[in-house]
Amino acid sequence: MLQEHAASPGAQSPGAFFVSAGAMNKELERVVALQRLDSATQDAQRRLAQEPDRRNAFEARHEAARQRVAADKERLTASQAARRELEKEVAVHQGRLSKFRDQLMAVKTNQEYQAMQKEMAFAQSEIKVIEDKILERMLEADDLTATLKRAEADLAKEQKAIDADRRVLDAEVVELKASVERIASERAALAAALDPGVFGVFELVARRRNGVAVAEARDGICTICHVRLRPQVFNTIRRNETIVQCDSCQRILYFVPPAAPSAGTDRSELPAQ
Numbered sequence: 602m603l604q605e606h607a608a609s610p611g612a613q614s615p616g617a618f619f620v621s622a623g624a625m626n627k628e629l630e631r632v633v634a635l636q637r638l639d640s641a642t643q644d645a646q647r648r649l650a651q652e653p654d655r656r657n658a659f660e661a662r663h664e665a666a667r668q669r670v671a672a673d674k675e676r677l678t679a680s681q682a683a684r685r686e687l688e689k690e691v692a693v694h695q696g697r698l699s700k701f702r703d704q705l706m707a708v709k710t711n712q713e714y715q716a717m718q719k720e721m722a723f724a725q726s727e728i729k730v731i732e733d734k735i736l737e738r739m740l741e742a743d744d745l746t747a748t749l750k751r752a753e754a755d756l757a758k759e760q761k762a763i764d765a766d767r768r769v770l771d772a773e774v775v776e777l778k779a780s781v782e783r784i785a786s787e788r789a790a791l792a793a794a795l796d797p798g799v800f801g802v803f804e805l806v807a808r809r810r811n812g813v814a815v816a817e818a819r820d821g822i823c824t825i826c827h828v829r830l831r832p833q834v835f836n837t838i839r840r841n842e843t844i845v846q847c848d849s850c851q852r853i854l855y856f857v858p859p860a861a862p863s864a865g866t867d868r869s870e871l872p873a874q
């Protein structure tokens with residue numbers, strides 16, 4: 602369908618066409634203008650139809666940033682809990698150690714004293730090992746805290762960016778809806794001015810051909826369905842004097858005369874549609 606839209610008058614520069622083709626049949630001119638309006642409406646409607654997806658994408662971006670913060674917070678909490686567990690273990694060993702110190706006064710034999718000393722040395726070495734682990738956890742918590750802060754800053758930044766993008770989308774939707782309405786009234790006026798028979802053909806083909814009832818004929822070919830036109834038919838179309846339909850796709854065909862740079866009607870100099 603994109604290909605069809607690219608080849609429809611709306612995507613081209615019919616303004617240039619009108620300037621350089623003063624001799625164009627009024628009905629054909631209106632039909633081309635009507636198609637340009639319809640194609641513009643279709644583009645606007647397509648854009649409007651994307652609105653829910655675009656809003657969901659904003660929500661997804663926000664959610665992703667929120668989840669990064671939540672995951673970092675969870676890692677920090679887990680690390681802090683692990684550290685508290687280690688501190689409890691140290692407390693247990695220290696409790697045993699102080700109990701040994703008290704009991705040391707009461708020992709009777711050298712053997713008992715030696716055994717007690719051994720227990721105390723073991724408790725002390727355990728404490729040393731656990732304290733090293735606590736230090737590791739403290740360093741880890743510093744890193745995790747920094748990571749969490751970054752994620753929180755990113756979330757705030759993303760939230761701002763999303764809010765800005767939302768405002769852009771809001772404005773775009775308002776503009777698109779307004780342009781659809783504007784085009785509709787323009788179209789109604791144009792349709793009223795058009796010969797009812799020609800308008801009927803336009804509407805019928807548009808319904809059957811996905812809203813594109815008009816095609817440019819170029820180099821002897823219908824530029825939308827790509828069928829080769831009979832030379833005599835193409836010659837008639839080149840004159841832009843009558844309504845001629847493509848034998849294959851039934852679209853109403855028109856011809857864009859080659860630009861005449863000397864006359865100042867070079868298409869490239871005209872404003873884009």
Ligand SMILES: [Zn+2]
Pocket residue numbers: 816823824825826827828847848849850851852
């Ligand atoms: Zn065709």
